[in-house]
Amino acid sequence: MPHKRRSQSWTELKKAGNECFKTGQYGEAACLYSQAIKDVEKSGKNSEDLSILYSNRAASYLKDGNCAECVKDCTVSLDLVPFGIKPLLRRGAAYEALERYRLAYVDYKTALQIDCHIPAAQDGTNRMTKCLTEVDGHSWREKLPPIPIVPMAVKENFSQATCQTTQHNGTREKYKSVPGEDVIKKALYLKEEGNALVKKAEYKKAIEKYTQSLKHNPSEITTYTNRALCYLSVKMYKEAVRDCGEALQLDPANIKALYRQAQAHKELKVRDFPMNKNCIVCTCFSNLFDLC
Missing domain, CATH: 1.25.40.10 (Tetratricopeptide repeat domain)
Incomplete structure (x- = not known):
């Protein structure tokens, strides 16, 4: 039985959820994120914090094989903060697992508009192109849902945030860094x-x-x-x-x-x-x- 965590703040719950996620305890991680979400919604914190929590819980659901719940949480996350890379990729992966290839293609393609160097978005788009060609033939693009147009400001903000994260934390730049x-x-x-x-x-x-x-x-x-x-x-x-x-x-x-x-x-x-x-x-x- 999980220990009582009523005294923990939402940030502590989120941190605990992240630790559970890293060790493969995805069900426990989802529970912790759920409690954090409740606390943030009660306190009226900003939408960015809530978006991250929903995206994190979506990742737990995806790893746990609960793709339908992953889609729901990613959609909420994207409603709160549109064009988030992680919820787009996670929802794309969930749609792909559910064999909803057109919707998966739209999410992967949207992520590519934000940054064309993201391997997961590139590979996902290629996989969906192959699947849709096999299912719908050469006219598969005509059957796609509308693909959102990503504002230039979103692309610029993502690029700046990625560069700042690399400079401040000294971490590996996963999307931009290309070896010689x-x-x-x-x-x-x-x-x-x-x-x-x-x-x-x-x-x-x-x-x-x-x-x-x-x-x-x-990479x-x-x-x-x-x-x-x-x-x-x-x-x-x-x-x-x-x-x-x-x-x-x-x-x-x-x-x-x-x-x-x-x-x-x-x-x-x-x-x-x-x-x-x-x-x-x-x-x-x-x-x-x-x-x-």
Whole structure:
């Protein structure tokens, strides 16, 4: 039974929810965010705080396979603060899992208008284009709902916020930072060396190669998922969860990251991560163990 948290402020509840989310306790995280939402709504705090809380709870629902609730929370978040990148991507991933490909395309495409360098939005748009072409043929664009036009001010604010976050916190810039061509080639070479070692079942050596590769290019999703596979093979499950989390920050709908994260949670006996039939990870099991 969860402990009573009535004395906690909404910011403390949010922080506790974030910690639960990081450790894979998505149901508990959703409960904490729900309490924080109630407190913020009662106090009449600004819409930005409330938007973030709804988006965070949506992320918990998405990880938990509750895609319908994820869509609802993302929609509320976007009503409060229009054109938020995270709720757009999360709702897009949820729509995709629910096979509502036209709506998923609209969300991914809207995110691309805000920043055309977001890998999750690029990959999502490409996936939906392929799906819609197969379903509706070459006239699929005619059947799309209207795609919102993103105001220039929103694009500029996002760009400034991203740059400021990088400068102030010294953190990796996930969307804007593009390594040089030589650096990317070096990262790819190290990754391929890691792949070769995996084929020989030399997982610890492969981990070293992937780690070196990520130092050169920390935004390569498949390197994280490949290293996660190695961590699973050597029973380093917490490390596997961490790598899958990094991959999912870059691409919230990444099938391999979702599946391998679920495997790691199962080994860690985190029961708050069910393989729900509505979860996108359950829509495709083939080739999940292949290296990219």
